Amino acid sequence: MDLNFIEIENLHKSFDSQRVLKGVNLGINKGESIVIIGQSGCGKSVLLKHLIRLLEPDEGRVVVDRNDLSQLKDKELIHLRQRFGMLFQSAALFDSLTVEENVGLELRESRLYSDKEIKETVNEKLELVGLTDANQKKPAQLSGGMRKRVGLARAIANNPEVLLYDEPTTGLDPITADIIDELILNLHQKLNVTSIAVTHDMKSAFKVAQRIVMLYAGKVEINGTPEEIKTTDNQIVRQFIEGRAKGPIKV
């Protein structure tokens, strides 16, 4: 049987006494655009961070391109991480660096490119996310939407194979959120990357996903196409996608 590009097998994770993931199993194919949905605090971001070993599982394993992440040595892990790009929830831009320095940091630190090449790549990526006049600004001078765009430009600076999005539209107004969704779609098509996003914004999920996975009570509750999710009889999923306070999900 062919393995998926990313395999998550029986993943368990707890923080102190709180069990967040209780046996997540999920396969992700190369080139797919997958969205993981679920309530706030259900472990979506925790799951995402396991994909590049920012967190280590208590039990189970994550396999990327046939590499069991727990078995990788430091250098191998660094090389694997360089195949990923990640947009963090709050963009996680470095306050002390300008936009240009933020986007070019990974390239500069890799020591594989000249200053001229870095500048050209930075400008190209910033243009791709529609931000051409902010190179010298510091993150504190940017709006929430602009910060996400810079975070996105930084995530794609090293031409990754996989893009991870942690709540890409959270905290943005509906129009800016839609612009970010459009960017995610465009990048997926133009760069031919595997996209994995976590969100609780259903409008965004239906717009960018080829497949939607819902996490509930530490496990995968449903895994299907957006159409299957929209028409499912699963009452837990229905309550979540319809945003109802009453139903089987207790808050």
Place this chain on the structure above:
Amino acid sequence: MANSLQELGHYGIKFVGKLGGITMLTIKFILSLKEIFRSSRLIFEQLYLIGVKSLPLIVIISIFVGAVSAWQAAYQFKFIGAPLRFLGNAVGKAVVIELAPVLSAIAFAGRVGAGVTAELGTMKVTEQIDALESMGINPVRYLVMPRVLASLFMVPFLVIFADFVAIVGALLVSIIGVDVSSTLFLDGFRNSFKLSDFINGLIKAGVFGFIIGIVGCYEGFHAKGGAQGVGEATTTSVVISTVLILVFNFIFALILFRLR
């Protein structure tokens, strides 16, 4: 009683855990030194930010430390009937061996240790450290190594200034307030001055600098939550650094200044 013991045990385990964590970070720091040239720009930046910028604080503290040492020494001399021509000897020894290294290090822990923890703690809770790791950049090489090295080298550098300024402060008080001439004070200072004392003071300062840097980084890397977590980490960083400075100072006294 049982509760108090349980609480004490809990703190004990936490403290041992912290020491273990600081030791692990020290090992990672040493391993990261093989990439020292790759981080040279960051190291020079930190030498300026945490070293040179601490100079005004150290100068102000030292002038008053010197001044009060001379005043208190003169007061005690008067009390026991000792001749004031030994004022330079006593103050010089106290400043070079103990006061300048220890008080400069404690002031440095308050300014730089707290600053490093607050900066790295904020980076931790806003996922900037995760972002570095996600790009395949080693946070120990990028953040810890430059700060610890800068702290390790700049505390001894600041202590050289502190020694000089404190002696000037003591000299001024001796001339103006105690009626000891500059010649008498400086003769006493010269007679008691030993290069080995001065160098031992600088070695101590280097160790204190390392402690401040590594503890500051460790606490920053382990900050949790939001502003409150960063605040708690900052306080813990200064407390642990200060306690370790005083403990290591005592160990140095036992090793370097043997009674027999």
